[in-house]
Amino acid sequence: MTPLTLNDRRIYNQLLENAWEAIDKPVTHVIAKSVLRGSHNSNDRVGESLERLMSAIVKVAVTWEGEPAIERVQLLGGNLESSRNDGLLEYEIPARLRKIIRNSQVFARLQREVMFALSSKYALTLYEMVQKRGNLRWKASERFTLDSLRGIMGVPKGKLSSWSNLKLRAIDPAVAEVNALSDFMVEISPIKTGRAVTHVEMRWWRKDGDAGGAADRALQFSKVGRRAKAEGRAERVVAGQGVRLRPAWLENHGPALQTATYETARLRHPGYDIYFIEGEWRRWSLSKEPPKDPDRAFLAFLRSYTEKNPI
Numbered sequence: 001m002t003p004l005t006l007n008d009r010r011i012y013n014q015l016l017e018n019a020w021e022a023i024d025k026p027v028t029h030v031i032a033k034s035v036l037r038g039s040h041n042s043n044d045r046v047g048e049s050l051e052r053l054m055s056a057i058v059k060v061a062v063t064w065e066g067e068p069a070i071e072r073v074q075l076l077g078g079n080l081e082s083s084r085n086d087g088l089l090e091y092e093i094p095a096r097l098r099k100i101i102r103n104s105q106v107f108a109r110l111q112r113e114v115m116f117a118l119s120s121k122y123a124l125t126l127y128e129m130v131q132k133r134g135n136l137r138w139k140a141s142e143r144f145t146l147d148s149l150r151g152i153m154g155v156p157k158g159k160l161s162s163w164s165n166l167k168l169r170a171i172d173p174a175v176a177e178v179n180a181l182s183d184f185m186v187e188i189s190p191i192k193t194g195r196a197v198t199h200v201e202m203r204w205w206r207k208d209g210d211a212g213g214a215a216d217r218a219l220q221f222s223k224v225g226r227r228a229k230a231e232g233r234a235e236r237v238v239a240g241q242g243v244r245l246r247p248a249w250l251e252n253h254g255p256a257l258q259t260a261t262y263e264t265a266r267l268r269h270p271g272y273d274i275y276f277i278e279g280e281w282r283r284w285s286l287s288k289e290p291p292k293d294p295d296r297a298f299l300a301f302l303r304s305y306t307e308k309n310p311i
Contacts, residue, residue, distance in 0.1 A: 004056060004154060006121035006271055008049045009128075011036050012075065019093060024102035028090050033082065036089065050079060050089075060100060073097045120271045122170040123177035125153045130184045130204045141203040143191070149200055156310060163190060163197040171200075173273060183207055247275050253282040254294075261295040268299075269306045277305050 004012070014036055019029040036046045053076040060071045077092035093101070129152065133139065144152070146163065153170060160166040171188050178186050184204050191199040246256055257278070265274045281301040291297035 004052060004121070005049070006119075006124060007045060008052050008056075009121060009124050011046065011049045012053055013128075015076070015091060019091075023093055024098050026095065026098070028092055031089050031091070033085070033087055033089055046089075047081065050076065050081070050091075054079075058097070071096070071100070073100065119177065120173060122153050122155075122174040126171075126174040126186065127178050127182055129202070130178060130182070130186050134184050134204060134206060140205060141201055143199055143201050145199050146197065159309070169273070169276075246278075250275060250279060250282075253279060257295050257298055261298060265299060265302055269302060272302075272306060274302070277302055280305065 015029070015031065016023065018031045018035075022029070033046060036049075054074065056075040058073050058075055060073070062069050062071045064071075073096045074094045075097070077094040079089060079091035081087070081089050133142065146166065150160065150166065153174075155166070155170060160169055167190075175186055175188060178184065184206055186202065186204045189201050189203070190197040191201055193199070250256075262274055265272075265277075278298060281298050284301070285291070285297075
């Protein structure tokens, strides 16, 4: 599928959920724009997401007259958006996509709470993959080539090309979030051909009652708390500055920045691992003069880093 932002995926999953009861029928669906906006006040992001969804193409491997074939469909059909902030959106599911959804054995509605709790597009994509397969009684694992996995997870072309980078930046954080916040456990293991990793095997299983209850409780945490729980970070209290959540290994690289700096970094660059980039910044700074304003210096480095490493 054409790469989409995390917000695009969230909005699309809401559109699917809203249409689910009649998703295979040729009808127009209606949803309030306020539902799609979530915590954002502006409708601009909704409109931009709708346009990206309309231009996104899904490729599906099918059999046509006994031969392998590729079916291409649009992700979202025509729609009509009210200009009012509190208005409605009318939209359509394309006919060919309705057919795919109706005939699919693995197409499942996402749990809305989990969809909003996951903080990165890779975690949301992995959750989608597991949800769509989780109820299959005859299957509990699946093998993917690295290229297939990158495509499914929406990794931009030319990015995370090595197994180590793909694992560090996309797979490991996504697995940690899904395992902490969903009702499934997932495991992704590398498979080598010779010395190189060429495939992965994804295995999944439903949590037992205790683990599922822990996931439900995790969904009630604040966004920062959920992320800290998923990544296993410890809390460090600094007098007069509240709680700061950082990986233990960062303590050896320098004192924590201001809490407001981390929050600003997350708001400006959603989906990025702020603490990983802080580590990159501190290693880069070793050969430089100490900055007069570390917080401002980090935010400048972060902006440059995200421009060079889009997700």
